[in-house]
Amino acid sequence: MIDPVTLIVALIGASTPILLAAIGELVVEKSGVLNLGVEGMMIIGAICGFMTAVNIGFSWSGFVAGAAGGAILSVVFAFLTQFLLSNQVATGLALTLFGLGLAALLGEAYSGISPPLTPDLFPQTLQEGSAISSIIFGHDPVIYLSLGLVAAVWYVLQHTRAGLILRAVGENHDAAHALGYRVVRIRCLAIIFGGACAGLGGAYLSLVRVPSWTEGMTAGAGWIALAIVVFASWRPWRALLGAYLFGGIAALQLRLQASDITVPVVLLDMSPYIVTIVVLVLMSSNRVRATLNAPAALGKVFHASG
Amino acid sequence: MADHSWRVKFMGLILFIVAGIVAWVAAIEPNRNTCPNQGDHKMNPTFKRIARAVAGALLALGLAAPVAAQDDPFHVGFVYVGPVGDYGWTWTHDQGRQAVEEAYGDKVHTTYVESVPEGADAERVMTQMILNGADMIFTTSFGYMDATNNVAARFPDVVFEHATGYRRDHPNVATYSARFYEGRAVMGHIAGHMTESNIVGYIASHPIPEVIRGINAAYLHAAQVNPDVEFRIVWVYTWFDPAVEADAAQALVDAGADVVLQHTDSTAPMTVLAEAGAYGFGQASDMLQFAPAPRISAILDQWSAYYVRRVGEAMEGTWEQADTWDGISAGMVGIGKMTDAIPPEVRASAMALLDSIASGEYHPFTGPINTQDGQVWLTAGETPEDGPLAGMEFYVEGIDAEIPN
């Protein structure tokens, strides 16, 4: 049978790269920018983190470097879309192409190496108490960081002035500009934050989840992160829910295959996607008004004509 | 809305551009008979003449002087389905390419194109390789089968080696594959001995004969030494997705498996196994960085010897069409070093099994073997023909699972 405790532990680990990338992209989109380059930033984060961790021998340095790598790549996007006013959708896709290529070039010599281990945050004794304690304490620090990030993003967006300004920029950049806010600067910061989060997610993939480097190893995780942001209707806690739901179904379907229950494998294989769609349909049809709260200026080019 | 004339001009411009492109494309006489995959049964000579005339008038771009650039060294091209850095299937083929370079030095020139999608792109890449002077082409994925035969029909002077396919429509196409099931039998033997929970996990990619045959071979030899063994099979529907492979390994471990075999390329499952204290086997590459445990042995794809031999034959002009299906004896399937984590007597029995397969004394599918539904497949002492074995699409008796579809 399927053990719920191991399932929950597994789904948290499986969801974290997607969650990290999604929470970053959520902030970017809240500021009115659509960056479809998540996959590219993730894989750059994965290789930068991996290279650094292997060379310095310390996994924390890898996470920092991964975030930095993602952030640096996102600067290219920020420059093109905010200063040269290029189309965001196309620039994001180009970023993915470029990131995948560049990461593979950088990582040529790093195939088949194991990175330094990332220890769990809490000592083993604390984890072994009961089912609850292994769910609560049995993870590495980045998982707690990801949860903290979700909380922090939620708090900043809902309860601080900075969050209000960010949302204002995303809803109506002309009005925000007229009020004297620096639309371009705010958006650049949001983009860089999103890049850092995606990079961190990628580094988590190459340093904890897999952990090794292979070309193309993100295998579409960035696209799922984008879907999760939409699923969440741009709300941080729902991004957490979405990521864990998706990761949970993915982990569950593999467990169903491994168990002695027979369910058609083809259905199981497509179940994470279908369940996500169905849940979103259920949620959006219940609350008709609230769900379409996409930032109004999402994807639109801002140019201060004044 | 009043000004219509510009729109008319505009439409004219588009038509002109389109016609120009078509005409220009048609203007060049394909050299060395390079029409794409379709035959010429729909040819329209009148249009072609007009097109050529139009194009000639548009621009004098017809640079149709056929050039037969004959390079001095023997030119061998490789078409890969994945990146050479995948450390799996494609990487092993590239090792073969490098062995060819090493063996013949200046006498050969090798080129490759990686991550070529199956279908139209493969056909184009092969043709371009030939236009660039390739004398021999290795196409290293099953999905290149029709493309390989199509191109071979147009270039009878070039020889083709297609991996894992079965079609040799033209005398210049050979096919080759490895009897990986021989290696999987040895892995299954070790797994049967090593498991304490009697649950062996299997990470499978796609439900195709190659994978199903591997599962059967492993199961038969695990059950031979451990009648209580049970196989749990997880299909991930991908050849390469490290995160999913890791998840699958975790799911199997959580389901009680303490030995996991994989038919996917990444090392991701190994880390999960290491953490769980379970055992696994390297796949495609040796994955030695995980020795002595969890990686206790490995099944290796070794194409070098075959590639060096076939290139040599092609250079000397003794190359002939063949359908090669080599295994451990020819060195095409290798068994990675068995580590000390395996008890000495198991290592000895596994080596004995290995030797008996290598010498041809023992076939991993030797009857009596029943299919899953209890029907007799092989009677006592019987071994299967290669044909049915190559297309195997059923589980043997004892596997408690269903093949997807």
Add this chain to the structure above:
Amino acid sequence: MLRLEKRPAPARGWIIGAPILAVLLTMVAGGLMFALLGKDPAESIRVIFWDPLFDDRFAGFSRPQLLVKAGPLILIAIGLSLGFRAGIWNIGAEGQYIIGAICGAGFGLAFFPSENPLIFPGMIIAGALGGWAWAMIPAILRTRFRTNEILVSLLLVYVAEAILATAATGFLRNPDGAGFPGSRNLARHPGTDNPEIFAGTGVHWGVMTAFIAVIAACVLLNRHILGYQIKLAGQAPRAARFAGVNAARLIILCLGISGAVAGMAGLFEVAGPAGQISIDFNSGYGFTAIIVAFLGRLHPVGILLAGLLMALTFIGGELAQLMLGVPAPAIQAFQGMLLFFLLALDVLSNYQVRIGYRTAA
């Protein structure tokens, strides 16, 4: 300090000049990258941009291939551009392409081995219907349940891929294929193949359809009320509502058209250049077409040229790999750079660069 000033109308000169300048800049930046990788930069650039078109060894083959490669990109991108103009985000063309191919191939194979000349037209219709039906899922979920079409169309790509794998190993598998995956080869069977219309040009029915789609889109956008509604809905959604544009109908139409067109592209590909349904039959056309659509500024002629340019970099990239040993990732990064420059320099046609501070607010 540099600043940008919006032009009253796009500058004609830069509309043509900017892409040329972008390509030149890419040559410099890309050449630098190739030099860093130890390849001759000038030769690499020549192999990518010049040889597929003009080298006497390759051009005869590569020029038609340019159309073969660009055809599906252009066809899908034209369909997508209508929705994108109206603010309807179908990013699941890849899934519609797959389902179209499966439906079309399924129709053709159902009549195997008949060579009836009506089969191929039937396959085209079946392909279009398949892609249309697959696009109707996000469309109906959007109009009925207000479910975001970005998510639904994107996730349905993965579902389509799962169905494709099942088709190739299951219900469409070649009965004479000895248990191996993959359908019968459609291109080798006279009833089901998508032939070259003009021999040696690479122009098969899919390429022809792409050209027709370019012209049809021009007509639609310039002369038809639907085109007007699409443009209005994209530029001023509120005004569109007041003008009586039915948003739900527009969503159904735009997603339906893009889905049907992507489905047709899939069918043309599977019956022609690709030949058969296989596990990995799709090769990313649906996603690349999004780039093509925007690179062409959502304009039919722009899309035509952008599709050809993308196809050129694919084909030239392959040549660079096999002639110079440039690794495939370098080609990918190079394509990314080219897109960066093209998108960045777009600014020159819409804005004027001025030096100095803004005089008055």
